[in-house]
Amino acid sequence: MTPVTEADALDGVRDALGLLKDREQVAARLLDASAKHSFDPDEELDWDAPFEEGKWFWPPELVSLYGTPMWQRMSQEQRILLSRHEAAALASLGIWFEIILMQLLVRHIYDKAATSAHVRYALTEIEDECRHSKMFARLISRGDTPYYPVSRLHHNLGRLFKTISTTPGSFTATLLGEEVLDWMQRLTFPDERVQPLIRGVTRIHVVEESRHVRYAREELRRQMVTAPRWSQEFTRVSSGEFARVFSLAFINPDVYANVGLDRGEALAQVRASAHRREIMQTGAKRLTDFLDDIGVLRGAGRRLWRASGLLA
Numbered sequence: 001m002t003p004v005t006e007a008d009a010l011d012g013v014r015d016a017l018g019l020l021k022d023r024e025q026v027a028a029r030l031l032d033a034s035a036k037h038s039f040d041p042d043e044e045l046d047w048d049a050p051f052e053e054g055k056w057f058w059p060p061e062l063v064s065l066y067g068t069p070m071w072q073r074m075s076q077e078q079r080i081l082l083s084r085h086e087a088a089a090l091a092s093l094g095i096w097f098e099i100i101l102m103q104l105l106v107r108h109i110y111d112k113a114a115t116s117a118h119v120r121y122a123l124t125e126i127e128d129e130c131r132h133s134k135m136f137a138r139l140i141s142r143g144d145t146p147y148y149p150v151s152r153l154h155h156n157l158g159r160l161f162k163t164i165s166t167t168p169g170s171f172t173a174t175l176l177g178e179e180v181l182d183w184m185q186r187l188t189f190p191d192e193r194v195q196p197l198i199r200g201v202t203r204i205h206v207v208e209e210s211r212h213v214r215y216a217r218e219e220l221r222r223q224m225v226t227a228p229r230w231s232q233e234f235t236r237v238s239s240g241e242f243a244r245v246f247s248l249a250f251i252n253p254d255v256y257a258n259v260g261l262d263r264g265e266a267l268a269q270v271r272a273s274a275h276r277r278e279i280m281q282t283g284a285k286r287l288t289d290f291l292d293d294i295g296v297l298r299g300a301g302r303r304l305w306r307a308s309g310l311l312a
């Protein structure tokens with residue numbers, strides 16, 4: 001073991017103080033941005049406007065079966081109906097993530113002073129997520145689509161995770177939940193082929209989520225420097241496991257049966273689709289580049305990420 005000199009110890013204290021100052025500055029800027037750009041979806045969006053004939057509920061290229069032999073055989077109406085159900089499945093997945101995230105944030109701030117900007121921002125983010133989950137629920141009902149919960153197993157894995165996860169593990173999972181969906185939503189809100197209500201929902205979500213991504217990234221970057229070595233290693237392996245669960249839970253296979261398709265055949269075609277693999281990897285690329293940069297994608301963790309299909 002290397003001996004710790006007084007100078008080393010002082011350096012350590014200076015680094016820790018620097019990180020805390022940085023944390024407060026980031027949070028103060030995010031609080032400012034939240035005060036300027038926050039939306040009440042109930043007021044902001046026209047929930048009563050009828051859906052427009054022939055418009056998509058999700059950009060076709062982002063629908064799971066796009067480009068497969070099954071897709072070629074489907075009528076345009078059936079494709080649009082599938083996009084409607086997949087939008088509901090993604091909104092349901094979003095609610096699941098956000099409810100997990102709210103609990104993680106509450107646990108993250110439990111031991112910290114509520115007067116700090118870092119804690120006040122976490123509380124602001126919880127407010128955002130409350131509005132988002134209600135917005136997604138309203139969208140599912142408005143679309144006359146079912147709520148699509150994740151499987152029992154994933155539901156219970158989520159219960160365990162949100163109860164026991166470490167701080168860096170929590171922020172890695174947060175980013176996984178936020179960044180891939182965010183990438184898709186950034187393609188959705190400007191797309192004129194898509195229903196105006198879906199465009200409005202995704203626009204609000206993109207604006208507010210960019211702050212969440214910033215908060216989680218900055219905290220995770222600090223954590224990968226300051227957390228104990230076992231915790232950093234645990235983050236690498238557990239994030240690979242989330243990536244695996246995430247890619248499986250991404251689309252609920254009940255959507256296929258609900259639009260009159262064979263569930264098993266549809267799933268097999270999605271798994272074999274090179275287009276789909278590329279979409280998921282491109283959607284995760286900004287995140288995987290970042291995780292690679294801060295040292296999360298190493299060793300066994302990296303192999304799990306590859307196996308999940310999200311990392312090329």
Ligand SMILES: [Fe+2]
Nearest residue numbers: 098129132209
């Ligand atoms: Fe959200």
Ligand SMILES: [Fe+2]
Nearest residue numbers: 129178209212
């Ligand atoms: Fe978020």
